[in-house]
Amino acid sequence: MTHPARPWNFSAGPAALAPEVLAQAQRELLDWRGTGVSVMEVSHRGRDFMAMAEETEQDLRALMGIPDSYTVLFLQGGATQHFAQLAMNLAGPEDRADYVVTGHWSQKAVQEAMPYVNARVAASTEADGFRSVPTQFEVDPQAAYLHFTPNETIHGTEFHHLPESGDVPLVADMSSDILSRPLDVSKFGMIYAGAQKNIGPSGLVLLIVRDDLLRRPGRPMADIFRYARHAERDSMLNTPNTWGWYLAGLTFQWIAAQGGLEAIGARNQAKADALYAAIDGSGGFYTNTIDPTARSRMNVPFRLHDEALDATFLQASAEAGLMALKGHRALGGMRASIYNAMPMQGVQALIDFMGDFARRHG
């Protein structure tokens, strides 16, 4: 099977998957594990799929060092649905919850939770245009949880320290930075992440929930929205996204083969350092205005000194095999998303192109 040279794909999500993962998925698409059929064609409750599902969870537990006192769930609905669903599960109708707002996604998390909890903004960086992350704020000790967004995909900020929340459980939407470096899971009440950046294809959402939070009463709701019910049924309360679960499993194996989260973390830091150095060293041709202590290692927004060059930049970069560099419509400019599946070689190709473009158009 031939195909054209693979472009370097800087899409913010759905994002590039590891080529080894895609190649294996292609190889076994018609015959998975000797069944003679596709992984998409077998019962999720059958022996083969159940074994794969269990292996996948164990691989993730090993990668992240997830304590036994946490439940892992593979659900549907994306992070957005769980903005609402986590409030339904972790808070009662009269409860309060605190939110840290650092950009588009954390704002959305508050908004979707509002019908289910008295959501309070405990800290916000809106006043500085979401160019930083808060370092100090007061958490309501009665809050059901403190929610934050460790990495803001659109604004390009990232927490490099954990918010202090005392006894209030920390809940994190890690959609765009999960599995990007080692993490102390025991500091969190709940971590969740849409799959389509560092885990697998879209349509799958991963949740890691401290068991005591599963026992909170929540409110009257359908069983299908109740995390505790999904936990009792090992994420098979209804038919899961079996293809997504399978690709997540291949991705976890791939991360382990790369050396695990220590090695991935070092590589991600080197990639981000090189790209920010190229931007900062461009003599103002390219700019990134995020507080250097809060720059994202995953999503690097930047602007050209003259936005009249944007269209030329996008066309020339696409012709050079650099794909999906257009910034989010809310901010304009460019954005390079450099998740786990983007190797240093791809980042270097971008840096080389940017240098060349600046020389030609400077």
Place this chain on the structure above:
Amino acid sequence: MTHPARPWNFSAGPAALAPEVLAQAQRELLDWRGTGVSVMEVSHRGRDFMAMAEETEQDLRALMGIPDSYTVLFLQGGATQHFAQLAMNLAGPEDRADYVVTGHWSQKAVQEAMPYVNARVAASTEADGFRSVPTQFEVDPQAAYLHFTPNETIHGTEFHHLPESGDVPLVADMSSDILSRPLDVSKFGMIYAGAQKNIGPSGLVLLIVRDDLLRRPGRPMADIFRYARHAERDSMLNTPNTWGWYLAGLTFQWIAAQGGLEAIGARNQAKADALYAAIDGSGGFYTNTIDPTARSRMNVPFRLHDEALDATFLQASAEAGLMALKGHRALGGMRASIYNAMPMQGVQALIDFMGDFARRHG
């Protein structure tokens, strides 16, 4: 690429996909539409995916003859989530809704809706062990909707007529019989279906909603649960299951290439007729006790005259390349699910095996 002979896959779901669909998905897994990357790796809001999504909807509209006054949605959560979500959207907290209960799935539909609507069982066939479908019942004219399950995947019953509901909108969970024959969509208020039988892989749910029902106020809830918001954003309110959507598109093209729903419907009827004839003509070796006027064309449960032979039957059928014939644990015995992707050749292979097995063990 070599693989063993493909078995005939009678799985109830996730179920067999058309081999032509799988082959195309495999071929273009690393390079979709000349992008150089997988369909899983592109933005759902990019030009290529948006074009595919729109074509897929138009293909479905053409296949099913969906009137312009209906909205088509490609969402997540499976039919089970929408048991709850449809009640949240189509009914206010004080409203009543009527349900027809004909087996496991329609019971589940009532149960998940209960926190959101005053659900009443308008008719049930529980008294006869769910071996038939009701022909007469009184609908509450004030009901927000009448819900029914045209095909019960576990019990193996199917409506071959529509319930009369007057002005009360008819809502149908067609997970296991959508696209299996021509349908007059204009008779329905809403049709929905999990993808994993006749549409594509699991993790995608299709909804066809009459536009006036989208304007019902529902209740306070997060935007992500509101059908009207998904409609405004063409099912891209959040990141959809892009792989599922893509495979649904390939499947719709495949159905059209088979001759559309008329041809598929004739083929499905012939498959079911042949299998029921083999059961009924087995001199009692095999039995199906469903009212003949309510037998499912999609899911054919049957028992051996001596259940001590079940294990032998399952092992021998697997060795003969007939996969996943074990009945649902709630009913025992056998079940052959013969959705669109199962050709007459596969059904004939099953019939031949059954005849041979009966001769050897009769």
